[in-house]
Amino acid sequence: MKKLKIGIIGCGTIGREIALACRKKLSGKLDLAAVCDADRHKVTALKETVGGRVRILDMDPLIKAVDIVVEAASAKISASVLERCIDIRKSVVIMSVGGLLGKEALLKKAASKGVKVYIPSGAICGLDGLKSASAGKIDSVTLTTRKPPRGLQGAPYLVKKGIDVSKIKEETVVFQGSAEDAVKGFPQNVNVAAVLSLAGIGAKKTRVRIVTSPGYTKNIHEIEIAGDCGRIMTRTENVPSKTNPKTSALAFLSAIATLEGATKSVRIGT
Ligand SMILES: NC(=O)c1ccc[n+]([C@@H]2O[C@H](COP(=O)([O-])OP(=O)(O)OC[C@H]3O[C@@H](n4cnc5c(N)ncnc54)[C@H](O)[C@@H]3O)[C@@H](O)[C@H]2O)c1
Known part of the structure; x- marks a missing residue:
């Protein structure tokens, strides 16, 4: 099966753990293709940590270059990341979910256009x-x-x-x-x-x-x-x-599990 290309926006705690999972646990299914961060030091540090072939891109070129976009940056940009993903029909994982409140119409728009939006369960159960x-x-x-x-x-x-x-x-x-x-x-x-x-x-x-x-x-x-x-x-x-x-370990683990789920045809639980 062809590996899905992943692009991560936000190279902090969550972005780093997802990038490492793409290199280890999920390496057979996901290809970490591109990373992006407003802080140049963070993005170059992550590229060095994960090694291999990964491009440093700005947000728009990253969204164009990958199959699944992971937003792990800030509630200030999560809605606009989602909007751009809808425009060019790219699947997207949103971590800064607070940024979507009041913008639920975007989720309806994504559904009507057949764009997959993944919202991991984060640090909660239930x-x-x-x-x-x-x-x-x-x-x-x-x-x-x-x-x-x-x-x-x-x-x-x-x-x-x-x-x-x-x-x-x-x-x-x-x-x-x-x-x-x-x-x-x-x-x-x-x-x-x-x-x-x-x-x-x-x-x-x-x-x-x-x-x-x-x-x-x-x-x-x-x-x-x-x-x-x-x-x-x-x-x-x-x-x-x-x-x-501020971020719990289960939050990034839930993102990794969500990405793994995106590659599977059988999923357990809802
Ligand atoms: N859904 C959940 O359960 C859950 C749980 C924890 C954290 N979060 C959210 O996920 C996001 C990432 O969390 P984290 O712990 O990795 O945070 P972090 O502060 O460790 O990392 C965030 C990174 O995003 C970068 N960034 C900020 N604004 C940016 C922008 N406009 N463009 C590009 N990069 C930008 C920062 O430079 C930083 O490297 C945060 O918004 C956080 O609130 C969600």
Whole structure:
């Protein structure tokens, strides 16, 4: 079978792990063809790390050159990456899912044009149950995210409210509200809230609580879904990645699993 050409936009924590997987675990199925990053040092460092033949390209030429585009850069550009992929009918994996909220029409446009859009489950478990429950009536979806203070540092909501998480001494709820507001206030921390919203009842109705404590060492996501089917509760205790404490290891593993799934005709789960 011909290998699928992969192009990665964003050579940080997630981009690097996907690139390494293309060279190792998925090397028989995927060909890492091109990489792109706004930071020249990051992109050249990744090219050196993975070795072999991989081109450094700007975003547009990269999208043209590959079979599957992986966006692992920023919520500021994920919608425009998706838009360009739709225009020239390229499959795309979106990691900065928060950037798609409010732009759900793009997903409909992709579907109408037959463009494949992959949204990995990220650092949460339970999307399978949520999607199944969505076939019936859902009353509520609530996400409680617990992160160590360093995993929340610099979030726009905290800056605006003057909350210095490094000074927090005990378990504290720093945010409660809709997924829509959570994603705006914590664009690098709660992409999972956006994923849940898209798979379930939308960003206005999905509720989010963000909690921190100096005692936390893991990024924990608890999901509670209530509806006609009953009650579903999941809890995922994630190891934060070494290079970016905001990102959990399961997030890049879910992207790698998604890419592997794109090459398979048999898939287990939804
Ligand atoms: N879906 C999920 O569950 C999930 C989980 C964790 C992180 N994320 C999101 O995935 C993205 C990548 O996460 P990460 O941990 O690898 O972040 P990172 O900060 O380690 O890496 C991001 C990289 O993207 C580059 N970049 C930023 N803006 C760019 C642009 N306009 N054009 C090209 N490159 C650009 C940066 O220079 C950096 O190298 C982030 O948006 C993050 O919020 C999603």
